[in-house]
Amino acid sequence: MYSKYLPTVFVVISLLLALSTRAQDGNPLEDPDLKAALKQAQEMQKNARELQKNPGSLDTRKKIADMEAAAKAEEARQEQEEKHEKEKLQAALQKQLEAPGPVTLPDWTPATPQFHAAGKPTKKIVDEEVKIIQTGTSSLTPKELADGWEAAAVAANNLNHGRNNIEVNGKLTTIMFLSTRTDPVQEIKLEASREPGGKITQVEISSPLPKPDIGSE
Numbered sequence: 001m002y003s004k005y006l007p008t009v010f011v012v013i014s015l016l017l018a019l020s021t022r023a024q025d026g027n028p029l030e031d032p033d034l035k036a037a038l039k040q041a042q043e044m045q046k047n048a049r050e051l052q053k054n055p056g057s058l059d060t061r062k063k064i065a066d067m068e069a070a071a072k073a074e075e076a077r078q079e080q081e082e083k084h085e086k087e088k089l090q091a092a093l094q095k096q097l098e099a100p101g102p103v104t105l106p107d108w109t110p111a112t113p114q115f116h117a118a119g120k121p122t123k124k125i126v127d128e129e130v131k132i133i134q135t136g137t138s139s140l141t142p143k144e145l146a147d148g149w150e151a152a153a154v155a156a157n158n159l160n161h162g163r164n165n166i167e168v169n170g171k172l173t174t175i176m177f178l179s180t181r182t183d184p185v186q187e188i189k190l191e192a193s194r195e196p197g198g199k200i201t202q203v204e205i206s207s208p209l210p211k212p213d214i215g216s217e
Contacts, residue, residue, distance in 0.1 A: 110152035142174035170196030
């Protein structure tokens, strides 16, 4: 009988502690919901020893059922809160996407040699950010394009830069990251790819807009 209830007790306690920790990642310690969840988990830990002493009693079964219900309720609350935050973020991103105004890359964007743009820059939601994206092609190799950007960053002497070189099944891709060193920080990325034996490099230049402030309710 003891082994029947012991796993349930500790699973419920562990679940509440995990939920409390997850809440702490996105909320300050002053959050009353977080404090309540932590207090509840601590009380369950204290009661665990008492439940072990008499696992088959009616009172014990009721306490276990109450703990399971509390854990499920807390999990549902956390899921609802996360869903609400995602909905607010998506609404803010959509508003930012549709906002009028010029759609241009930062004015410090390095020149891309022999670049032929495929139309004008556009705005697009990517990975929970609104990005300015310019696509096109170049006759230069991915390495040559990245070398040009890297040289421009070094010459500017006020930009951070990083580089990734990737080769998969003969396809060459070079990704170059640049960012300003002063606030507000601006970022820009060059991604250049060429297929095996190809003569043309596909180029995408992108820069994220500042994340919208979704506030709190």
